[in-house]
Amino acid sequence: MFGLIGHLTSLEHAQSVARELGYPEYADQGLDFWCSAPPQIVDTIKVTSVTGQQIEGRYVESCFLPEMLATRRIKAATRKIVNAMAHAQKHGINITALGGFSSIIFENFNLQQIRQVRNVKLEFERFTTGNTHTAYIICRQVEQASQKLGIELSKATVAVCGATGDIGSAICRWLDARTDVAELLLVARNQERLQVLQEELGRGKIMSLDEALPQADIVVWVASMPKGVEIDPTTLKQPCLLIDGGYPKNLANLLQHPGVHVLNGGIVEHSLDIDWRIMSIVNMDVPARQLFACFAESMLLEFEKLYTNFSWGRNQITLEKMDLIGQVSVKHGFRPLLV
Ligand code: NDP
Numbered sequence: 001m002f003g004l005i006g007h008l009t010s011l012e013h014a015q016s017v018a019r020e021l022g023y024p025e026y027a028d029q030g031l032d033f034w035c036s037a038p039p040q041i042v043d044t045i046k047v048t049s050v051t052g053q054q055i056e057g058r059y060v061e062s063c064f065l066p067e068m069l070a071t072r073r074i075k076a077a078t079r080k081i082v083n084a085m086a087h088a089q090k091h092g093i094n095i096t097a098l099g100g101f102s103s104i105i106f107e108n109f110n111l112q113q114i115r116q117v118r119n120v121k122l123e124f125e126r127f128t129t130g131n132t133h134t135a136y137i138i139c140r141q142v143e144q145a146s147q148k149l150g151i152e153l154s155k156a157t158v159a160v161c162g163a164t165g166d167i168g169s170a171i172c173r174w175l176d177a178r179t180d181v182a183e184l185l186l187v188a189r190n191q192e193r194l195q196v197l198q199e200e201l202g203r204g205k206i207m208s209l210d211e212a213l214p215q216a217d218i219v220v221w222v223a224s225m226p227k228g229v230e231i232d233p234t235t236l237k238q239p240c241l242l243i244d245g246g247y248p249k250n251l252a253n254l255l256q257h258p259g260v261h262v263l264n265g266g267i268v269e270h271s272l273d274i275d276w277r278i279m280s281i282v283n284m285d286v287p288a289r290q291l292f293a294c295f296a297e298s299m300l301l302e303f304e305k306l307y308t309n310f311s312w313g314r315n316q317i318t319l320e321k322m323d324l325i326g327q328v329s330v331k332h333g334f335r336p337l338l339v
Contacts, residue, residue, distance in 0.1 A: 002057040002302035003088040003096030004045075004295045005081075006278070007064040009248040014065055017281050035076035037063040039084040041091065046275040047299050050333030055302045058093060059278045060084050062102060066227070066248060069101070078109045086117035089126055094307050096127050097298035100247040103129035104224045107166075107314050125309050128301060130294025132311040133329060134266040135170035136322040137293040138245050140336040142171075142218060143179060145263055148338065149239050151217050159185035159216035161209060162223030164193040167245065167266075170317035171220055176201050177319055185212040188223070221246050221265065233257035247292065264337055266293045271333035290337060300328045 008014040011031055018026035026037070043059035062084035068077040081102050088096040098106060105111070106129075115122050146153055158175060162168040163186040175181045184204040186194050194206045213219065214235050222245040229251065236242075238259030244251045245265030270289045279287035301310055310325070311317065329335075 002298040003093035005060045005084045006099040039087040043278045081105050086120040095301045097130040097294050129311040130297035131166045132317050132321045133297035133325045134293040135167045136326045137336045138265050139174040154180045156217040157183040158218045159212040160220045161187040164188045168222045169315045233260050267337040268296050268334040
């Protein structure tokens with residue numbers, strides 16, 4: 001059995017979902033209530049591969065909300081993640097993806113030190129961040145969506161916002177090694193980490209976001225921002241492809257501007273309907289078929305019986321692992337979202 005640990009995008013979102021799902025006692029509560037709410041399994045999932053194989057999974061709502069970070073309720077945020085992991089393990093789930101901020105919190109607050117959660121000794125090999133598949137899917141989106149828009153990679157400048165992150169650095173490695181992209185712009189705040197990445201790649205220009213945006217034909221957003229940013233579309237090139245891989249979305253205001261194309265990044269579409277409710281709750285356009293690539297990674301590992309923490313730690317995603325997860329992604333009928 002596979003598992004997905006997820007969370008909602010804001011307190012407002014959580015309140016409206018609680019109302020919709022028939023939990024009025026959650027719907028009227030503020031952040032303090034969500035800080036103390038325990039994890040819950042709220043969905044049972046059945047997925048069929050195009051090979052005919054069928055698997056079953058569970059969705060674990062961690063009750064984490066991004067506002068917990070913004071208001072420095074760090075202890076509550078970290079407790080949400082380890083409690084959700086213990087909950088998944090206690091229910092016998094073999095491989096669980098840590099969706100959205102779950103893996104970021106796990107890494108940033110060194111949660112690998114916490115092995116014991118009440119009577120559960122966490123077995124980390126039962127968890128994966130899902131970041132290898134996410135990075136692979138975003139790279140395929142860069143390649144395929146640019147072609148559709150007539151942007152030639154060999155002449156294109158690609159800015160990666162969040163370049164030094166787990167997903168961002170893997171994307172930079174892929175774009176460097178597997179494509180003939182003309183120029184890479186590396187955007188993040190910590191200059192030291194940017195320099196390490198630039199040295200590893202042997203290329204790339206380090207830039208602030210404001211400098212990078214007007215120069216980029218393609219912008220990949222994989223920065224871990226609890227809230228989105230507003231950008232002025234008139235400063236962008238035309239055409240410009242913006243691939244927003246953040247969760248919550250980095251581009252708060254979906255840009256409505258001629259020549260500016262925004263694509264939901266890190267999203268896959270399955271060839272067959274999936275029996276679940278959870279993707280309509282996060283407002284996916286085609287909830288029966290579209291899902292986060294990190295969630296799909298735990299499905300793929302379950303299909304392949306690869307019970308291992310395939311994506312783990314920071315900045316350790318290799319091209320070989322991206323190839324492997326890419327092959328099984330295609331084999332089981334997933335493809336990158338392109339519209
Ligand atoms: P990391 O924490 O590993 O990396 C985040 C990157 O963003 C770092 O380079 C960080 O560098 C940079 N960053 C953070 N804040 C800012 C800012 N204000 N301005 C510019 N750069 C910033 O995160 P991940 O790679 O694990 O995840 C990245 C995003 O992808 C998240 O939004 C996550 O929720 C999403 N995601 C999507 C998935 C999907 O399936 N679609 C799956 C998993 C994650 P610095 O701190 O130096 O600025």
